[in-house]
Amino acid sequence: MNLSNTTLLCVWALFDTGQIFNGLYTHAEITFQRKRPLEAHVGVRVSGISKVLHECDILILEKSEAEFCRNNGVSPQSSKVILAVECKYYSPRNFGIELAREFLGLTNDFSSNCKYYFVYNTISSSVEELLAHHKNGRWFRYVVPSQVNDVDLLKSEFKNAIKNFIASKKYSI
Numbered sequence: 001m002n003l004s005n006t007t008l009l010c011v012w013a014l015f016d017t018g019q020i021f022n023g024l025y026t027h028a029e030i031t032f033q034r035k036r037p038l039e040a041h042v043g044v045r046v047s048g049i050s051k052v053l054h055e056c057d058i059l060i061l062e063k064s065e066a067e068f069c070r071n072n073g074v075s076p077q078s079s080k081v082i083l084a085v086e087c088k089y090y091s092p093r094n095f096g097i098e099l100a101r102e103f104l105g106l107t108n109d110f111s112s113n114c115k116y117y118f119v120y121n122t123i124s125s126s127v128e129e130l131l132a133h134h135k136n137g138r139w140f141r142y143v144v145p146s147q148v149n150d151v152d153l154l155k156s157e158f159k160n161a162i163k164n165f166i167a168s169k170k171y172s173i
Contacts (some may be wrong), residue, residue: 004074010105011049012148020044020045020069021074022042025029027039027041028064032165035165035166035173036141036172037062038060038061038063039061041066042058043055043056044075045160046061046077046081046110047076047077047078048109049078049110051066052109054096054109056085057085057143058066059076060084061081062082062171063075078109081114081115082113082161083114083116083158084110084116085118086117086118087120087158088120092124095120095127097124100139102128102129103131103139104130105151116160117139117140118131118138119139119140120142120143128141136149138157140153140157
């Protein structure tokens with residue numbers, strides 16, 4: 001994928017986990033030619049279909065939605081999210097199936113427009129069996145620097161999500 005016409009502007013400030021509208025925050029602005037600009041955030045809560053707030057460890061959404069939320073003191077809507085990631089870092093003995101169940105519940109409360117990922121650092125056959133059975137989530141196991149192939153798979157998936165964003169007429173200016 002050629003990203004030569006991509007602009008990434010990082011805006012750094014004090015990090016305030018949770019609400020996008022709580023004062024200072026950290027985000028990156030991402031632009032592509034002839035596409036509406038995006039923002040990338042860490043640790044921001046998003047309103048699900050049920051209106052319940054869910055924290056996204058990594059979040060990419062339309063810049064217009066982020067600005068609307070900051071200006072109006074509201075949380076982003078999951079329908080405006082391009083990509084969201086739930087990240088887990090656990091020892092194998094503490095990584096239980098309940099985390100996979102929580103993720104599956106979250107995917108049901110997010111708009112189908114959102115690409116939602118479950119990324120974790122270990123392996124668990126029961127977690128993988130459950131996630132493989134349910135087709136509504138994207139999951140990546142053993143994502144650690146020493147596991148280059150697994151990291152590359154995740155990077156490829158993210159690139160594909162961005163490629164689809166670029167190709168979509170829905171986000172054209």
